[in-house]
Amino acid sequence: MRSVLAALLLAAVAAGWTQSGIAELEVxxxxxxxxxxxxxxxxxxxxxxxIERRSGVRLVAAWIAYAEGIEVVARDVAxxxxxxxxxxxxxxxxxxxxxLTASGGVAWRREGLQVTGETLWFDADAGVVGxxxxxxxxxxxxxAAEVWIELDGGRVLLVGPYAYTDGPLALRGGDxxxxxxxxxxxxxGVTYDASTAVDAEWSAAVAAARSAWEATSEE
Numbered sequence: 001m002r003s004v005l006a007a008l009l010l011a012a013v014a015a016g017w018t019q020s021g022i023a024e025l026e027v028x029x030x031x032x033x034x035x036x037x038x039x040x041x042x043x044x045x046x047x048x049x050x051i052e053r054r055s056g057v058r059l060v061a062a063w064i065a066y067a068e069g070i071e072v073v074a075r076d077v078a079x080x081x082x083x084x085x086x087x088x089x090x091x092x093x094x095x096x097x098x099x100l101t102a103s104g105g106v107a108w109r110r111e112g113l114q115v116t117g118e119t120l121w122f123d124a125d126a127g128v129v130g131x132x133x134x135x136x137x138x139x140x141x142x143x144a145a146e147v148w149i150e151l152d153g154g155r156v157l158l159v160g161p162y163a164y165t166d167g168p169l170a171l172r173g174g175d176x177x178x179x180x181x182x183x184x185x186x187x188x189g190v191t192y193d194a195s196t197a198v199d200a201e202w203s204a205a206v207a208a209a210r211s212a213w214e215a216t217s218e219e
Contacts, residue, residue, distance in 0.1 A: 025068055026051040041067045047076075057081040061091075070095055077102070084110030086120060094216075098124035101216065106131065112183055112190025113156070114139040115147055121213040127151045128209040140181065140192050141165040148206045154183035155202050156192070164194060171196075178203070 031046025047062040050072065058081065061074035072093040079086055079100075089104030102120040108131060109115065118133030129149040136143050144162035149155075158164060160177035171194060173179055180199065181192040 025066070027066075039067065040070075041065060059091075068095075084108055084113075088120065099212070099216065100124075101213075109139070112139055112185075112192075113137070113149065115149075117147070121209065121216075123209055123212060126205065126209055126212075128205060130206075130209055130213060132213070139190075145175075146210075148209065150202065150205070153202075155199070156181040156183065157198060157202065157206050159206075166192065166194065169194070 027042075027044075027048065027050055029044045029046070029048040031044075033042060033044045033046075033048075035042045042065070044061075044064040047060075048064055050059040050064065050066065051057065057079065059072070059074060059077065059079045061078070062076035064072065064074045066072040072091075072095065074091050074093075075089060077088055077091040079091065086102060086106060086108040088102035088106040091100060091102040093100045100120075100122040103118065105116070105118060106120040107114075107116045108120055108129065115131050115135060115137045117131030117135040119131070121130040121132065122128070127150065129151060130146060131149075132146045135145065135147045137147065142158055142162065142164045144158040144160065146159040148157040148159070158173070158179040158181065160173035160175055160179075162171075162173045162177065162179055164171045164179055164181070171179060173196070178196070178198045180195050180197070180202065182195070183190050183192055
């Protein structure tokens with residue numbers, strides 16, 4: 001289900017599902033479903049849709065297991081919402097921590113950004129999205145080991161080895177090098193200013209997000 005990677009990974013999904021304390025999900029099963037009364041876990045064996053009523057975030061997947069207010073696991077998943085579009089073979093949403101992990105080859109996009117990578121990490125509280133492993137982007141034209149995106153501020157960090165192209169401008173960096181892209185909206189769309197000088201607070205935010213991702217990956 002790799003069409004337009006529509007996963008809202010993103011801020012509205014985890015934030016909306018957890019801010020209410022108890023998630024209010026509108027669930028549509030496409031076929032068979034089973035419920036474990038002991039754990040409260042529901043499995044939509046033939047897939048279905050989940051909509052969080054307050055935020056309007058919509059998740060569509062070929063297979064879904066969820067425990068309301070705790071976790072959603074979905075396969076061949078697309079999530080859509082205000083922040084962007086994402087699609088992936090596997091997604092796990094931690095409704096308690098307001099975090100989403102997508103893996104198995106992921107694509108994510110919103111206006112001015114179109115990126116693919118092996119893994120996607122989203123922390124709703126921090127407002128940071130990361131794509132890690134074999135990252136390729138067509139908006140802007142770039143490749144990197146990792147890309148981190150600030151949803152509200154518009155800053156992007158390419159972590160090397162990276163390559164970035166903007167018309168005649170071509171920049172490259174080695175392992176661990178950073179290139180900051182600053183987004184701005186124009187009448188022609190979103191453009192980026194590139195700098196090898198990374199803002200200290202942005203660098204710290206990325207470091208914190210990456211540490212959180214590593215800690216989750218080890219669990």
